[in-house]
Amino acid sequence: MDYSIEITPLEKLQSDCVIVGVYEDQQLSPSAIALDTSTQGIISNIVSRGDISGKNGETVLINVVPDSSIERILLVGLGKKEPLSGKNYRKALAAAINSLKKPQIKSVACCLAECDVATGDWQWKTRQIIEVFSDAVYQFTHLKSDKETESKIEKVCICAPQSESALAQAGLEQGRAIAEAVNLTKHLADLPGNVCTPTFLAEQAIELGKKFDKLNVNVLEEADMEKLGMGALLAVARGSRQPAKLIALEYQGGDKNGKPIVLIGKGLTFDAGGISLKPGAGMDEMKYDMCGGAAVLGTLQAAAQMDLPLNIVGLIPSTENLPDGNADKPGDILTSMSGKTIEVLNTDAEGRLILCDTLTYAERYNPDVVIDLATLTGACLVALGRVPSGLLGNDDRLCNDLLIASEMATDSLWRLPLWEEYQELLKSNFADMANIGGKDAGTITAACFLSRFAENFRWAHLDIAGTAWRTGPAKGATGRPVPLLCQYLIDRTPKA
Ligand code: BES
Ligand code: MN
Numbered sequence: 001m002d003y004s005i006e007i008t009p010l011e012k013l014q015s016d017c018v019i020v021g022v023y024e025d026q027q028l029s030p031s032a033i034a035l036d037t038s039t040q041g042i043i044s045n046i047v048s049r050g051d052i053s054g055k056n057g058e059t060v061l062i063n064v065v066p067d068s069s070i071e072r073i074l075l076v077g078l079g080k081k082e083p084l085s086g087k088n089y090r091k092a093l094a095a096a097i098n099s100l101k102k103p104q105i106k107s108v109a110c111c112l113a114e115c116d117v118a119t120g121d122w123q124w125k126t127r128q129i130i131e132v133f134s135d136a137v138y139q140f141t142h143l144k145s146d147k148e149t150e151s152k153i154e155k156v157c158i159c160a161p162q163s164e165s166a167l168a169q170a171g172l173e174q175g176r177a178i179a180e181a182v183n184l185t186k187h188l189a190d191l192p193g194n195v196c197t198p199t200f201l202a203e204q205a206i207e208l209g210k211k212f213d214k215l216n217v218n219v220l221e222e223a224d225m226e227k228l229g230m231g232a233l234l235a236v237a238r239g240s241r242q243p244a245k246l247i248a249l250e251y252q253g254g255d256k257n258g259k260p261i262v263l264i265g266k267g268l269t270f271d272a273g274g275i276s277l278k279p280g281a282g283m284d285e286m287k288y289d290m291c292g293g294a295a296v297l298g299t300l301q302a303a304a305q306m307d308l309p310l311n312i313v314g315l316i317p318s319t320e321n322l323p324d325g326n327a328d329k330p331g332d333i334l335t336s337m338s339g340k341t342i343e344v345l346n347t348d349a350e351g352r353l354i355l356c357d358t359l360t361y362a363e364r365y366n367p368d369v370v371i372d373l374a375t376l377t378g379a380c381l382v383a384l385g386r387v388p389s390g391l392l393g394n395d396d397r398l399c400n401d402l403l404i405a406s407e408m409a410t411d412s413l414w415r416l417p418l419w420e421e422y423q424e425l426l427k428s429n430f431a432d433m434a435n436i437g438g439k440d441a442g443t444i445t446a447a448c449f450l451s452r453f454a455e456n457f458r459w460a461h462l463d464i465a466g467t468a469w470r471t472g473p474a475k476g477a478t479g480r481p482v483p484l485l486c487q488y489l490i491d492r493t494p495k496a
């Protein structure tokens, strides 16, 4: 979809549909008032009849507008006439775009950036319009014979007064970059495991590197991992016939010697559990076990597109976890790149095994901070459901920065404790640690495991097992936590 900012007055706009807001108690938004005047009261008529009450998310499409250059008007309920919360603003936007998918509408003029939102200026609101609209029209048709998508919308212009157009323009650039990053992430995640293999992911990264001068991509092969002593990552890869890859993306947008922000994404392209095989029901969803890796690719694309003046490194360990005669087995003891030994008590706890060697590898970048994102534990779903991602880390400032970014991006996070007491659960009789901690506190013990490989830098871990994709009839990737990471990077950008 093509987005632009429009400062032309409403009555001169060419578009198939104009979207305006209506509050409760028959109160109209400024654009609705303007349109009402130029259409002999068509809107106030509908409102006073009670055909729209103004409740948040309600919509009424006025299909014919007599004696006007405007083809259609979509009225969207905004709730009480008071500043909207960020979440309610997004709810109204989603309702608006969803109601326009079916009709034959190609171009839309959106006048909802003028609504008062408690937490957002014109830049934020413009960005949200783009993020919410793109999210709503995304459809994975790539592998269907009929590639036609539900929505026919090609163009969206966001109406802004001249006085706000600079902020709106800034929001447009960010919104586009973030929405495209989310789309890339969703697309890679929705691809099946037989297409999106570690080799495929590596090729996508290399292609991305070709698009931006400041982005260099390097792929480590199994032989390289062997030389580095990545015994944990390689143990997981042993069960797979697909060669494992460690994808390294280096974005150099900041000072030559500036310490980078390192993002590590779990890139398990299919997780059957290995010898500790998972039950069959719903196992198809384990193609999504690479969502962390896909989000790293998306975030680096957005950073490069926004030309952020930061140094960012993306690391994606990628393999499959399958049962095989050569696979690692319960009881096996691995030596990680750090030298620490690990007793594998469950081969299905493979994410931490591929991440631990990648964390050790990250040390060579002398990172400012390291953030890993991983669909790591089913326990995270039990603890937090599908609303926030889990956050754990060894540095309060980093965790707080991420929490602030998550609020701003409406891509929520909830911090869990990483207290010393939990570390005991990883005790092994035969090695330095076990790879699982038993049935209690599964998300925390997984993070405890990772923390042992993150002692030399400020580090945070995002468990995205509940947020990276939706299950059920609306099964599909969400692209989270790309909006959150992009916001964190924007916040980290030195102010001019
Ligand atoms: N990829 C899974 C985690 C997962 C499971 C994410 C379900 C989303 C939905 C991970 O590799 C895994 O299998 N974790 C195990 C750990 C356990 C063996 C300690 C789990 O959560 O069951
Ligand atoms: Mn697993």
Ligand code: ZN
Residues within 6 Å of the ligand: 268, 271, 289, 348, 350, 351, 375, 376
């Ligand atoms: Zn997994």
